[in-house]
Amino acid sequence: MILSIIIPVYNEEKTIEKIIDLVLKTKLPNSFEREIIIIDDASSDQTKKLILKKIQKIQQKNQIFLITKPENEGKGSAILIGLKKSKGDIIIIQDADLEYLPKYYSSLLTPIIDNKSSVVYGTRIRTMKFKLFGENRTPLILHYLMNRFLSLFTNLLYGSNITDMETCFKVFTRKVYNQIEPLNSKGFEIEPEITSKILRKKINIYEVDIKTIPRGYNQGKKIKWYDAIFAICTLIKNKII
Ligand SMILES: Nc1nc2c(ncn2[C@@H]2O[C@H](COP(=O)(O)OP(=O)(O)OP(=O)(O)O)[C@@H](O)[C@H]2O)c(=O)[nH]1
């Protein structure tokens, strides 16, 4: 079995080397090989140079590919290119910052290997406590509340029961990918587009708990408040069309 790991990246010079190392080293369940596809979206910092340097040092060159885009278009555009290039039996999307760690791959793949589901999402929400004040207060509280709202809105529209629609950790089989094609979103609306197309096909989304290390805007976070509006519009559009 081949696992295709799709990494969209834009200006992540601080984290790209580390995430590639983690993706390469992470143990996969027996019988799995990995195919890593990195899509650099016209980064203007050192990201591309660092990826090329890293690839040069890797022994198994056929394990990792870099696609460079001529102009920046957004996370979705990079994911679409990665999906088209991928050949794996199972596909996972991996952000290039260090919020989502590859150590969860095994637990994310298990429900698919056990034939419990053909789609698995890693959910941040169930393990994250909502706390407004104090030392252990929830980081990026508005972001957290918006993610909860977007998941609730998804459930209301599609009759689903998911807790983290916006998670980057979306894992699905090639068969599911073929069913949800074509995907069109260029930006962060790729998350609701993938989700709504899966739910419209009545495919069950199995959730696995994950813990992320949230980063702030001063650390390079790119998603903006208005992406929530695009997400709502995408969810509605895919419901009615
Ligand atoms: N290819 C591409 N990737 C992007 C672009 N903008 C962001 N990304 C990548 O998308 C990933 C997620 O971006 P973030 O800004 O961290 O947003 P987020 O983590 O999805 O936000 P959360 O909802 O908090 O999880 C990172 O790997 C970014 O490098 C873009 O314009 N093009």
Ligand SMILES: [Mg+2]
């Ligand atoms: Mg992130």
